Amino acid sequence: MNPANYILLSALLFSIGAIGVLVRRNAIIVFMSVELMLNSANLAFVAFARMNGNLDGQVVAFFVMVVAAAEVVVGLAIIVTIFRTRRSASIDEPNLLKY
Amino acid sequence: MNFTPPAIDYFALSPMIVIFAAAIVSVLVEAFAPRTIRRFLQLLIVFGALLTSAVLIVLNAGTRTVTGGGAVVIDGPALVMMGTIVVLSILGAALMAERSIDPVGDSFAARASSLPGSEDERQLTQRGYLQTEIWPLTLFAVLGMLLFVTANNLLLMFVALEIISLPLYLMTGMARRRRLLSQEASLKYFLLGVFASAFYLYGAALVYGYSGSIFFPEIAQSLTSKPSESIVVFIGMGMLIIGPLFKIGAVPFHQWVPDVYQGAPTAVVGFMAATVKVAAFGALLRILYVAFGGVRWDWDPLIWIVAVASMILGSIVALLQTDIKRLLGYSWIAQAGFILVGLAAASPAGLESTMFYVIAYGFATVGTFAVISMVRDANGEATNLAAWAGIGRKSPLVASALSLFLLGLAGIPLTSGFVSKFAVFVAAIEAGATWLVIIGVIASLIAAFFYVRIVVIMFFAEPTEQTASVVVPSAFTTISLSAGVAVTLILGIFPQPVLDMLSNAGLFLR
Amino acid sequence: MNVYTPIFILGALAFGFAAFSVVIAGFTGPKRYNRAKYDAYECGIEPTPQPIGGGRFPVKYYLTAMMFIIFDIELVFLYPWAVAFDQLGAFGLVAMMLFLLNLAVPYVYEWRRGGLEWD
Numbered sequence: 001m002n003p004a005n006y007i008l009l010s011a012l013l014f015s016i017g018a019i020g021v022l023v024r025r026n027a028i029i030v031f032m033s034v035e036l037m038l039n040s041a042n043l044a045f046v047a048f049a050r051m052n053g054n055l056d057g058q059v060v061a062f063f064v065m066v067v068a069a070a071e072v073v074v075g076l077a078i079i080v081t082i083f084r085t086r087r088s089a090s091i092d093e094p095n096l097l098k099y
Numbered sequence: 100m101n102f103t104p105p106a107i108d109y110f111a112l113s114p115m116i117v118i119f120a121a122a123i124v125s126v127l128v129e130a131f132a133p134r135t136i137r138r139f140l141q142l143l144i145v146f147g148a149l150l151t152s153a154v155l156i157v158l159n160a161g162t163r164t165v166t167g168g169g170a171v172v173i174d175g176p177a178l179v180m181m182g183t184i185v186v187l188s189i190l191g192a193a194l195m196a197e198r199s200i201d202p203v204g205d206s207f208a209a210r211a212s213s214l215p216g217s218e219d220e221r222q223l224t225q226r227g228y229l230q231t232e233i234w235p236l237t238l239f240a241v242l243g244m245l246l247f248v249t250a251n252n253l254l255l256m257f258v259a260l261e262i263i264s265l266p267l268y269l270m271t272g273m274a275r276r277r278r279l280l281s282q283e284a285s286l287k288y289f290l291l292g293v294f295a296s297a298f299y300l301y302g303a304a305l306v307y308g309y310s311g312s313i314f315f316p317e318i319a320q321s322l323t324s325k326p327s328e329s330i331v332v333f334i335g336m337g338m339l340i341i342g343p344l345f346k347i348g349a350v351p352f353h354q355w356v357p358d359v360y361q362g363a364p365t366a367v368v369g370f371m372a373a374t375v376k377v378a379a380f381g382a383l384l385r386i387l388y389v390a391f392g393g394v395r396w397d398w399d400p401l402i403w404i405v406a407v408a409s410m411i412l413g414s415i416v417a418l419l420q421t422d423i424k425r426l427l428g429y430s431w432i433a434q435a436g437f438i439l440v441g442l443a444a445a446s447p448a449g450l451e452s453t454m455f456y457v458i459a460y461g462f463a464t465v466g467t468f469a470v471i472s473m474v475r476d477a478n479g480e481a482t483n484l485a486a487w488a489g490i491g492r493k494s495p496l497v498a499s500a501l502s503l504f505l506l507g508l509a510g511i512p513l514t515s516g517f518v519s520k521f522a523v524f525v526a527a528i529e530a531g532a533t534w535l536v537i538i539g540v541i542a543s544l545i546a547a548f549f550y551v552r553i554v555v556i557m558f559f560a561e562p563t564e565q566t567a568s569v570v571v572p573s574a575f576t577t578i579s580l581s582a583g584v585a586v587t588l589i590l591g592i593f594p595q596p597v598l599d600m601l602s603n604a605g606l607f608l609r
Numbered sequence: 610m611n612v613y614t615p616i617f618i619l620g621a622l623a624f625g626f627a628a629f630s631v632v633i634a635g636f637t638g639p640k641r642y643n644r645a646k647y648d649a650y651e652c653g654i655e656p657t658p659q660p661i662g663g664g665r666f667p668v669k670y671y672l673t674a675m676m677f678i679i680f681d682i683e684l685v686f687l688y689p690w691a692v693a694f695d696q697l698g699a700f701g702l703v704a705m706m707l708f709l710l711n712l713a714v715p716y717v718y719e720w721r722r723g724g725l726e727w728d
């Protein structure tokens with residue numbers, strides 16, 4: 001199969017993730033959309049590694065997975081703290097800081 | 100298949116290794132040391148590691164090498180940036196170590212997981228618990244910054260970006276007072292930060308797809324050697340620089356800056372405002388000058404737009420602010436624009452002036468936040484400008500120090516800010532961007548207005564009953580404050596030695 | 610075909626052992642039934658405590674999930690090393706051991722700070 005299709009798929013996933021971040025209200029869903037963006041980048045890296053014929057892209061994919069996991073943990077910690085304080089995970093509600 | 104281990108120059112990497120080892124030890128101290136001596140041990144580890152690292156950087160002054168399988172490059176500009184980051188971290192950590200300003204302890208929540216306003220929180224505060232997790236986080240953030248300015252490939256730069264960001268997201272949310280603001284700032288910083296990292300990463304994937312390598316020198320080679328330029332690589336480059344531009348806080352990636360400035364603990368803002376900017380400019384310079392140095396004409400317009408937008412938006416919105424921390428947040432955005440003017444020159448002069456600017460800016464910023472942490476009323480820090488009326492009559496010394504920093508940021512002669520603004524504008528004119536400099540000068544005039552306004556409020560307004568008082572700090576804050584004053588004056592009156600050092604540091608190793 | 614013989618033998622042994630254990634347990638095990646025996650995991654704890662009020666789960670689940678994620682994903686680095694550890698030689702071994710050592714540090718921290726206790 002033509003690897004270029006995978007690049008198109010990854011671009012599609014990246015866009016879905018980016019739109020998800022911009023339009024969703026729940027912090028957890030926003031966060032999942034970001035993870036989708038990171039993983040679409042992973043797919044692009046692996047597909048490009050195949051096209052370029054070297055392993056750099058696959059190595060990057062490994063590291064990105066681990067970094068994404070670390071990000072999940074820090075992000076959940078922050079979201080859970082906010083949730084316990086405000087009893088809500090909506091990102092519209094924290095609005096003390098403005099202008 | 101034969102595997103040969105990559106040659107690793109451990110001495111060249113030692114400044115990072117020391118910080119990393121100290122961070123690990125610091126986590127173990129958190130795990131095993133009894134609560135009573137934890138703070139003492141942590142301070143010992145943090146300041147010991149930062150000082151050792153500074154000494155090792157000085158010993159490495161002549162090192163020019165690419166090591167670690169090509170992933171890390173130690174060259175002149177990298178060493179200058181590393182040294183600046185470590186010294187500013189020492190001053191920032193001193194602000195965080197301050198304990199005598201707030202009567203109940205330091206500036207961090209006794210336990211970050213306790214609910215704001217709960218009985219739990221009240222008891223922990225009453226027992227005088229101090230939170231020491233802030234120290235390993237600080238060390239990890241410093242490690243990330245050192246790697247960020249020395250990274251020679253897209254992967255290490257991404258990992259370093261995350262090592263900087265993750266601790267800072269957490270530190271932002273740990274303020275002892277006004278915890279709702281602090282947590283909100285943390286959430287916003289986090290969500291926008293990971294969004295920007297995702298763009299960086301996808302851009303990296305596109306650049307890798309075009310050039311077949313993640314190493315900067317090879318990317319540069321493929322850009323010059325391939326016959327046809329592909330649109331993919333320019334989309335990739337545009338997405339790639341979103342990562343550092345977000346950390347810099349340039350428009351349109353600036354929304355988090357005022358929120359984090361206002362919400363985060365003042366000491367943490369002092370630390371990160373100074374150091375992260377150095378690190379992010381180091382990385383941005385390396386991406387644009389090393390990897391994309393050959394296609395300067397393609398990225399210059401991007402940087403121009405970002406610089407103009409940052410200067411104008413930052414200066415004008417800052418005029419309307421009533422909270423001093425938020426005002427400084429917008430002033431950071433404007434300053435980012437000024438520095439980008441120098442960066443856009445894409446010449447050796449551009450590199451030197453950018454580095455000089457971030458150094459001068461870093462020291463002035465640490466000092467500014469040292470002063471802000473000292474001005475308090477019954478509810479903690481008095482950040483509303485109304486509370487600053489007439490402070491200069493009550494405590495002339497502290498108010499003069501702050502005035503010096505603010506005039507420095509405004510770019511008044513005899514301060515570091517004047518020399519640095521002059522340097523970036525000259526670099527831009529030499530590169531032919533005179534129109535950019537004209538906009539820059541106009542924006543500096545607007546910016547000077549709000550900096551001077553604070554000085555006027557402090558010295559020429561009558562003190563009211565709202566006026567806050569200035570608390571006498573311990574040696575920690577005093578040292579940071581004095582260092583800030585000294586460097587701002589020395590770089591303003593006698594900048595030549597530092598300028599010489601920067602030109603001796605030479606260019607990026609390719 | 611020769612290359613695969615050990616794999617087949619291993620598979621046969623594993624299958625044989627599993628089948629043997631299941632069958633022999635049916636013959637030799639004591640058969641005393643009580644309420645705990647009928648629970649999903651036979652350990653006396655309700656498998657999922659019902660969420661308290663409003664259909665939400667206690668925050669402890671998040672903590673456990675977070676710990677799982679962090680330690681689980683880090684092991685992804687072990688896999689490439691395991692595939693090629695004989696070629697990577699001493700350098701790879703030392704690097705991997707250092708990595709595992711560093712990974713043990715947060716685990717120790719977690720354990721000492723009570724992150725592994727359920728209540």
